[in-house]
Amino acid sequence: MKTEHVRAGKQLGRRRFLALLGGLGAAGAAYPLLPRDRRPRELSLREADFYRPHDHAG
Amino acid sequence: MTAVACELCPRRCVIPEGGAGDCRIRVNLGGKLRATTYGRPSAIHIDPMEKKPLFHFHPGTSVFSIATAGCNLHCLNCQNWQLSQRGGEEMEQIYRADPPEVVKAAKEQGCESLAYTYSDPVVFYEYVYDTSEIARREGLNNTYHSAGYINPKPLRRLSRLLDASNTDLKAFDDGFYRRVTGATLQPVLDTLVTLRQEGVWLEVTNLVIPTLNDDLAMIRRMAGWMRDELGPDTPLHLSRFQPQYRMRNLPPTPVEALDRARREALDVGLHYVYIGNVPGHEANSTYCPSDGTLLIRRVGFMVVENKLTAEGCCPTCKQRIPGVWK
Numbered sequence: 411m412k413t414e415h416v417r418a419g420k421q422l423g424r425r426r427f428l429a430l431l432g433g434l435g436a437a438g439a440a441y442p443l444l445p446r447d448r449r450p451r452e453l454s455l456r457e458a459d460f461y462r463p464h465d466h467a468g
Numbered sequence: 469m470t471a472v473a474c475e476l477c478p479r480r481c482v483i484p485e486g487g488a489g490d491c492r493i494r495v496n497l498g499g500k501l502r503a504t505t506y507g508r509p510s511a512i513h514i515d516p517m518e519k520k521p522l523f524h525f526h527p528g529t530s531v532f533s534i535a536t537a538g539c540n541l542h543c544l545n546c547q548n549w550q551l552s553q554r555g556g557e558e559m560e561q562i563y564r565a566d567p568p569e570v571v572k573a574a575k576e577q578g579c580e581s582l583a584y585t586y587s588d589p590v591v592f593y594e595y596v597y598d599t600s601e602i603a604r605r606e607g608l609n610n611t612y613h614s615a616g617y618i619n620p621k622p623l624r625r626l627s628r629l630l631d632a633s634n635t636d637l638k639a640f641d642d643g644f645y646r647r648v649t650g651a652t653l654q655p656v657l658d659t660l661v662t663l664r665q666e667g668v669w670l671e672v673t674n675l676v677i678p679t680l681n682d683d684l685a686m687i688r689r690m691a692g693w694m695r696d697e698l699g700p701d702t703p704l705h706l707s708r709f710q711p712q713y714r715m716r717n718l719p720p721t722p723v724e725a726l727d728r729a730r731r732e733a734l735d736v737g738l739h740y741v742y743i744g745n746v747p748g749h750e751a752n753s754t755y756c757p758s759d760g761t762l763l764i765r766r767v768g769f770m771v772v773e774n775k776l777t778a779e780g781c782c783p784t785c786k787q788r789i790p791g792v793w794k
Binding site: 448449450451452453454455457458460461462464465466467468 | 511513514519520532535547548551556557558559560562563564569570573577583586613634
């Protein structure tokens with residue numbers, strides 16, 4: 411087999427790219443685990459649109 | 469640690485401190501039973517009265533309709549599951565609306581009636597009760613759309629404040645109730661009889677689901693029970709099922725099946741049998757049981773023509789048509 415020699419500068423660029431890719435993946439995987447405020451949004455009655463179409467039965 | 473027993477519905481949940489009942493919204497806080505959605509509706513809309521459906525009660529008027537999260541039934545086919553099968557804290561939004569504000573808003577919008585609907589108003593009972601008291605004082609009507617799974621004592625207390633109710637009779641079969649809704653039949657039948665005894669204008673809805681409750685013999689038994697216990701003038705709404713929530717494996721009810729069920733209920737002796745969720749069907753309309761005159765023509769939820777006399781009678785034969793017409 412022929413050994414492939416990669417230039418040092420190109421190798422560094424590839425490592426940086428792979429590190430960035432890994433970081434993005436880890437951040438994406440951790441995002442749903444972040445604590446978030448899941449409380450319902452509280453609105454006053456004045457903010458209600460009583461005539462908004464809806465599909466509630468009854 | 470003090471557990472509390474909720475006496476509101478036949479489930480009679482015993483709730484440990486910090487816990488919630490089956491409905492998700494009735495909780496034990498420090499040994500006291502609280503409804504977490506009191507004054508916190510998640511749905512507020514102005515609908516036509518015909519949408520409830522109430523066809524013999526103030527036809528063609530608007531009704532200010534509210535609901536909070538939670539339900540004491542868990543129907544596999546629930547159309548409002550995003551509202552009913554969640555606790556208040558799981559909703560995306562809630563409104564701050566104490567009873568006086570609800571009544572004030574309804575009046576400002578020109579509504580003659582309020583409706584407690586969409587999820588099951590049984591679980592937000594105290595909110596319904598307090599709002600109904602104020603609405604009654606202010607001259608508004610209280611209407612109530614429920615599955616009727618409530619104990620007799622709280623129902624009788626609330627009935628004094630109710631003007632009309634559409635109550636679901638989901639099937640005339642206890643096995644269906646247990647499998648599909650998680651409830652039982654007898655308490656619902658008791659509710660219907662109680663509402664009738666208390667003088668609340670009553671209409672009944674039966675959602676016809678293919679293969680589960682569309683058996684004509686069952687429809688006949690149900691209609692016969694209604695005729696004998698509630699009276700032949702009690703309107704029955706046979707509604708078309710649409711695949712929803714956890715019951716997406718069944719097709720929508722064929723219109724022919726609804727027609728057959730309607731004929732069966734009319735044969736048994738009910739005078740007013742409607743077909744719902746099929747806009748434009750002739751059985752959206754009201755006919756005189758004596759001479760067949762078209763009295764109120766509806767297309768879907770819209771009243772297109774109302775020929776009833778001022779006294780609520782058929783213009784042709786003068787027979788009085790039961791209902792609350794104004």
